[in-house]
Amino acid sequence: MIQASFVAFICLLLVVLFVLPVRAGQDMCELHYVTEQSPPYNYQEEGDLKGIAVDLLRAASRIGCDDPASLDIRSHSWARSYKLARKVRQYVVFSTVRTPHRESLFHWVGPIGNSPKVLLALKQNSIVINSQVDILQYRIGVVRNDIAEEVLLQMGVPQWKLYRSNDPYKLIEMLSKNKIDLWAVNYNSVPALLKSSELSPSGVTAAYTLFNKKLYFALNPMTPPQMEESLRDSIHKIMSSSEYPHILSKYPTLSQD
Known part of the structure; x- marks a missing residue:
């Protein structure tokens, strides 16, 4: 009886010392x-x-x-x-x-969602892009290391035509002042990002769609x-x-x- 109780105690101790700490440390948090x-x-x-x-x-x-x-x-x-x-x-x-x-x-x-990545232009500039070749002539703003930068380089856009920034609001400012011709951005993000800028959604247009891909963790x-x-x-x-x-x-x- 004593031996059985001792074995049960050891088993319980092993659970406390090993199983529970591992389990508590394995969740998504x-x-x-x-x-x-x-x-x-x-x-x-x-x-x-x-x-x-x-x-x-x-x-x-x-x-x-x-x-x-x-x-x-x-x-x-x-x-x-x-x-x-x-x-x-x-x-x-x-x-x-x-x-x-x-x-x-x-x-x-x-x-978990989708990213329709477009090249956004000012409507007043009447930019028309019919093919990838047309893109090569324009100055394009991109978020540094964003997938749009990779895609544009693969299309043959020269490095010096890409204006990189860590701050999307800086790119909005550059677009509004015609320092860039196009801004590579998730189309779904445009209304919210323009809220605090001088631009309005009615003043811009998606001149070209780069891709529409899924989003993940x-x-x-x-x-x-x-x-x-x-x-x-x-x-x-x-x-x-x-x-x-x-x-x-x-x-x-x-x-x-």
Whole structure:
């Protein structure tokens, strides 16, 4: 009887010392989430992080985390957020376009939305682009290290024709002052980004569509599998629930296709 009690005690001790700490350290809140200013999916407004992807993460944390309050989301420039997720274990960058070049650089959770990337022009300039060749003559503003920069270079746009900035609002200012001819931007982001500028949505036009690709959470490939699965399962459950349409309704976009 004593021996049986002792064995039971040892088994319980092993559970406490080994099983519980591992389990507590394997959920999606052990990851660090980094993003950029790109409404309607992720952006800061008056110091608060908002957006479809941000709300989706917070909702998922209530399912996938032992302590949802520990969810760590931070906003940086796109270049910094992308570099952190590339180089540092357990970092996740969002919302990220998935491409063949990036495929092996990350593990992917999603899709969570779409990115219709366009070249935006001032209507008053009457820019007409009928083919990729036409693009080569224009000065184009891009967010540094954004997928649009990669795509434009692949099209043959010279490096010196690309005006790079970490700040999308700087690119808006350059467009409004005719310092660039085109601005590469997610079409869904345009109304929100123009709110605090001199430009209005009625004063710009999408002169050309570069692509329309899906958006994902991109995880550093050294992320422990249990954490990755916790994020994937929790995101899937929210997107399959009645809460997801409610999240989308808070952030109307120009294109959901």
